[in-house]
Amino acid sequence: MITDVGIAGSGLMGSALATINLQAGYNLVIFDMKKSQLSKTQSKLNKITDELYQGATVKYTDDISSMKNCNLIIECLTEDENIKSNFYKKIEENCTKESIIATNTSSISINRLAENLQFPARFLGLHFMNPPQVIKFVEIINHESLDKRILGEIKQYLRVMEMISIECNDKPGFIVNRVLLPMINEAIYCYENGTSDAKSIDTALKVGANHPMGPLELADFIGLDTCLFILKVLQEDFNDLKYKPCPLLEEYVRLGKLGKKTKEGFYKY
Numbered sequence: 001m002i003t004d005v006g007i008a009g010s011g012l013m014g015s016a017l018a019t020i021n022l023q024a025g026y027n028l029v030i031f032d033m034k035k036s037q038l039s040k041t042q043s044k045l046n047k048i049t050d051e052l053y054q055g056a057t058v059k060y061t062d063d064i065s066s067m068k069n070c071n072l073i074i075e076c077l078t079e080d081e082n083i084k085s086n087f088y089k090k091i092e093e094n095c096t097k098e099s100i101i102a103t104n105t106s107s108i109s110i111n112r113l114a115e116n117l118q119f120p121a122r123f124l125g126l127h128f129m130n131p132p133q134v135i136k137f138v139e140i141i142n143h144e145s146l147d148k149r150i151l152g153e154i155k156q157y158l159r160v161m162e163m164i165s166i167e168c169n170d171k172p173g174f175i176v177n178r179v180l181l182p183m184i185n186e187a188i189y190c191y192e193n194g195t196s197d198a199k200s201i202d203t204a205l206k207v208g209a210n211h212p213m214g215p216l217e218l219a220d221f222i223g224l225d226t227c228l229f230i231l232k233v234l235q236e237d238f239n240d241l242k243y244k245p246c247p248l249l250e251e252y253v254r255l256g257k258l259g260k261k262t263k264e265g266f267y268k269y
Ligand SMILES: NC(=O)c1ccc[n+]([C@@H]2O[C@H](COP(=O)([O-])OP(=O)(O)OC[C@H]3O[C@@H](n4cnc5c(N)ncnc54)[C@H](O)[C@@H]3O)[C@@H](O)[C@H]2O)c1
Pocket: 008, 009, 010, 011, 012, 013, 014, 031, 032, 033, 034, 037, 075, 076, 077, 078, 079, 080, 083, 087, 104, 105, 106, 107, 127, 128, 129, 130, 222, 226
């Protein structure tokens, strides 16, 4: 049974995952190499502990060995294959053989990442969406050497956090990003070639296709740099030009217009 969770990486996703794990009553060890990131997460979690804290313990650390008693370690480090690969080598020296190790990667092949582990059977992809406090959905990514017996434990862990999950195989973009990003890209083409203004394109999809958010406002929310990165991964890994990013998206990213986080993208904030 999963009781103690290690969150490796205390950035955007790591701190959000820490929040939902704590609210579900899991003991946490939050690890990051930057003390400033740990402090940010600590002030965020301090706000929720009074309302929803269920007596779980939380430890903030830059020492990887502090995760040695965690049954599940969720790696939320920077989206960089070298950083993640080095981490897996080190964490295996600092946890038990029974510990499950998951990655929250949005785009890197789970099979390729699994090659860095001495015991890949206990490794899997858990792709949480941003923000996980609102989007209660996780893609569980299989790979060739995964021991399927751990899936029951993982599904039970996710159920405690009231997350709906599906299993999928290790294909570029998994499901959500593979379907979502080409739609966002096409909406940017519509905007670029003057089909309509941003608000009308978003209204068309919100009302005309019953989507909760329009594609351009959603792109601003995800971050235009992240959208560009995922499209490039899809294009490269499938070797298919249908995923080629719209030139306007490349230009916005070059200009530092990254969406909500820089206060300007397809909209101003
Ligand atoms: N941002 C999103 O919308 C989103 C959504 C789903 C999944 N993801 C995935 O989650 C992961 C994290 O993304 P993020 O947006 O939270 O990134 P982020 O840049 O906000 O956070 C990454 C954290 O990792 C830490 N870190 C980097 N290298 C480290 C190392 N060697 N040792 C210890 N700490 C280290 C950094 O200090 C930083 O705090 C990525 O794999 C990303 O693909 C992101």
